[in-house]
Amino acid sequence: xxxxxxxxxxxxxxxxxxxxxxxxxxxxxxxxxxxxxxxxxxxxxxxxxxxxxxxxxxxxxxxxxxxxxxxxxxxxxxxxxxxxxxxxxxxxxx
Numbered sequence: 001x002x003x004x005x006x007x008x009x010x011x012x013x014x015x016x017x018x019x020x021x022x023x024x025x026x027x028x029x030x031x032x033x034x035x036x037x038x039x040x041x042x043x044x045x046x047x048x049x050x051x052x053x054x055x056x057x058x059x060x061x062x063x064x065x066x067x068x069x070x071x072x073x074x075x076x077x078x079x080x081x082x083x084x085x086x087x088x089x090x091x092x093x094x
Contacts, residue, residue: 025071026085028058033075034089055094056081 012019028034033055041047054074061071062080070080075094083089 022088023091024085025058025083025087025089028089028091030058030060032091033057033094034091036083037088037090055092056083 025034034057035053035055038049038051038053039047040049043050045051054076056072056074059071059073059080061069063069069082072081072083073079074081
């Protein structure tokens with residue numbers, strides 16, 4: 001039995017909208033660990049698909065000065081970072 005593209009699309013549509021919703025930074029609780037999904041880039045520290053993913057941990061937001069906030073820490077070297085709530089992430093156990 002062969003499956004055609006129409007059958008595959010029909011099965012995907014039957015999964016419903018929830019099957020395609022991504023986990024975002026906003027969904028995490030403080031203390032949870034995650035990686036950021038890769039994006040196109042130069043593969044030398046500014047995105048790309050050939051490098052490694054850092055493991056981060058969500059922290060309570062800290063205001064550094066009038067314009068800079070931190071809400072995450074990179075576990076490898078304790079560097080603080082900021083992630084917008086809409087950042088698509090993958091939660092990990094570490």
